[in-house]
Amino acid sequence: xxxxxxxxxxxTNDDGITSKGIAFLVNVMHKIGEVVVVAPDSPQxxxxxxxxxxDPLKYHESDLFExxxxxxxxCSGTPADCVKLAKNHILDRLPxxxxxxxxxxxxxxxxxxxxxxxxAALEATIEGLPAVGFSVCDYSHDAExxxxxxxxxxxxxxxIDQGLPKGVxxxxxxxxxxxxxxxxxxxxxQAKGKWQEEFDERVDPSGRKYLWLTGKYVLSDEGEDTDEWxxxxxxxxxxxxxxxxxxHEYLKELLS
Amino acid sequence: xxxxxxxxxxxTNDDGITSKGIAFLVNVMHKIGEVVVVAPDSPQxxxxxxxxxxDPLKYHESDLFExxxxxxxxCSGTPADCVKLAKNHILDRLPxxxxxxxxxxxxxxxxxxxxxxxxAALEATIEGLPAVGFSVCDYSHDAExxxxxxxxxxxxxxxIDQGLPKGVxxxxxxxxxxxxxxxxxxxxxQAKGKWQEEFDERVDPSGRKYLWLTGKYVLSDEGEDTDEWxxxxxxxxxxxxxxxxxxHEYLKELLS
Numbered sequence: 307x308x309x310x311x312x313x314x315x316x317x318t319n320d321d322g323i324t325s326k327g328i329a330f331l332v333n334v335m336h337k338i339g340e341v342v343v344v345a346p347d348s349p350q351x352x353x354x355x356x357x358x359x360x361d362p363l364k365y366h367e368s369d370l371f372e373x374x375x376x377x378x379x380x381c382s383g384t385p386a387d388c389v390k391l392a393k394n395h396i397l398d399r400l401p402x403x404x405x406x407x408x409x410x411x412x413x414x415x416x417x418x419x420x421x422x423x424x425x426a427a428l429e430a431t432i433e434g435l436p437a438v439g440f441s442v443c444d445y446s447h448d449a450e451x452x453x454x455x456x457x458x459x460x461x462x463x464x465x466i467d468q469g470l471p472k473g474v475x476x477x478x479x480x481x482x483x484x485x486x487x488x489x490x491x492x493x494x495x496q497a498k499g500k501w502q503e504e505f506d507e508r509v510d511p512s513g514r515k516y517l518w519l520t521g522k523y524v525l526s527d528e529g530e531d532t533d534e535w536x537x538x539x540x541x542x543x544x545x546x547x548x549x550x551x552x553x554h555e556y557l558k559e560l561l562s
Numbered sequence: 563x564x565x566x567x568x569x570x571x572x573x574t575n576d577d578g579i580t581s582k583g584i585a586f587l588v589n590v591m592h593k594i595g596e597v598v599v600v601a602p603d604s605p606q607x608x609x610x611x612x613x614x615x616x617d618p619l620k621y622h623e624s625d626l627f628e629x630x631x632x633x634x635x636x637c638s639g640t641p642a643d644c645v646k647l648a649k650n651h652i653l654d655r656l657p658x659x660x661x662x663x664x665x666x667x668x669x670x671x672x673x674x675x676x677x678x679x680x681x682a683a684l685e686a687t688i689e690g691l692p693a694v695g696f697s698v699c700d701y702s703h704d705a706e707x708x709x710x711x712x713x714x715x716x717x718x719x720x721x722i723d724q725g726l727p728k729g730v731x732x733x734x735x736x737x738x739x740x741x742x743x744x745x746x747x748x749x750x751x752q753a754k755g756k757w758q759e760e761f762d763e764r765v766d767p768s769g770r771k772y773l774w775l776t777g778k779y780v781l782s783d784e785g786e787d788t789d790e791w792x793x794x795x796x797x798x799x800x801x802x803x804x805x806x807x808x809x810h811e812y813l814k815e816l817l818s
Contacts, residue, residue: 349616355611355681356612357676357775358775359775360605362764362772362773363761363772363775364770364771364772364773383775386676387775390759390775394760394761416688416805418807419611419681419684419807420613420642425611425675428675432672432675432756434756471812474809474812493813493816494813495808495810495813496806496807498729498806500688500689500690501688503646503650504650505647505650505651508618515620516618516619516620517618517619517621517647517651518618519613519614519615519619519639519646544816545808545813546809546816547808548808548809549672550751550752550754551674551675551733551801551803551804551807552751552752552801552802552803552804553727553729553730553802553804554751556727556802557749557750557802560749560800560802561749
């Protein structure tokens with residue numbers, strides 16, 4: 307990076323370009339670099355690492371962040387599509403950092419696998435770019451984000467300065483705002499748990515059954531070194547997440 | 563499992579219930595257990611670990627495998643939805659094995675992250691069920707699968723007998739059919755690589771631009787212990803894949 311050039315920061319998310327979380331992230335990142343936004347034109351929660359291959363992609367410029375003099379593009383695709391599109395089609399130089407979020411809702415524990423927010427970050431990692439996904443444990447449309455600003459700045463600045471190992475992105479989750487400020491950052495592992503599904507069965511006006519997928523998260527991990535423990539104890543959790551899914555330990559066993 | 567009860571095998575895929583690959587897998591699994599099929603009603607390739615939360619799910623019984631006396635259901639959702647629906651809503655006992663595929667096309671290397679086939683297997687793993695995803699490196703609609711039968715039987719039988727460690731699914735990829743039979747199974751790690759994107763830009767009849775996402779896989783890994791090496795040398799690759807994405811090695815470094 308040329309010293310007198312501001313770091314280029316690509317921002318995307320999975321709640322869509324008009325969500326409150328991305329607007330907050332744009333304002334925070336604007337203070338530390340040159341920002342370009344490429345984000346889905348509609349909410350994409352739960353999209354995991356989906357990409358668009360059977361339909362064409364569309365995108366156009368948006369004036370949403372014009373007041374800050376920030377270029378923004380809204381895209382018909384998924385969060386992972388947005389990263390591919392930005393890097394390979396829109397940007398004229400490589401970003402120094404890719405940030406995704408702030409997601410309205412937790413992406414800790416096993417939720418990372420369903421998360422559009424983190425799939426955008428992991429897609430950037432595949433592309434060799436340092437990337438961080440940010441989420442706040444508050445699913446509401448009007449979630450509060452101000453309590454996360456200083457820690458977001460701290461994490462993002464550190465990654466811009468020092469980079470990340472190849473093949474690793476950071477999954478950062480913040481507790482919901484409370485009276486107490488967040489105690490700081492905890493580096494931790496992904497907690498074991500799962501979403502316990504319930505299918506809410508209904509009947510449509512023509513008599514056909516349909517289901518709504520609902521569920522609650524069930525933690526099955528008592529570890530104090532996990533992201534769930536950190537969040538529940540008012541820390542921001544930072545999990546280094548790999549794109550190599552190989553279980554190297556079990557592989558050794560299989561080969562022995 | 564009660565000794566005189568056949569193992570229950572749940573089959574799903576991401577190419578849709580009418581694809582040739584799932585029909586082949588149903589026929590193979592039928593020889594070793596009681597089979598139930600719950601699969602998407604339309605192709606879901608590239609859906610990653612997407613789940614359906616903003617739309618209702620629909621499903622109904624299908625007579626596609628009636629001749630084999632096999633219960634089958636087609637579902638409006640993603641591969642991961644199918645597994646959730648099967649386990650929590652359709653099946654009356656836990657399956658002894660969940661198999662996904664056979665996918666028309668490779669899911670080796672980094673493609674595992676985009677793969678609906680493997681997301682179904684990993685969803686089963688989250689649910690605590692032993693699971694295997696099968697893919698053949700042939701994207702055609704009419705791909706050949708017969709050369710994989712004995713190895714599929716071998717892998718599936720071993721998993722039914724011995725189970726898998728918690729949190730691990732198997733990602734099995736077969737080379738495209740050739741004159742030589744497949745040499746056997748190689749346990750291996752996920753190769754490093756990425757899809758090099760090209761965006762094919764076009765203009766619709768109203769003058770608006772749209773893009774098709776295309777790309778070619780670029781391998782950046784010379785290792786002979788990788789899935790890519792195995793496939794390119796006419797072996798079936800078997801990668802044990804984890805649902806814990808934590809980079810434990812880097813985490814140790816961060817904590818020291």
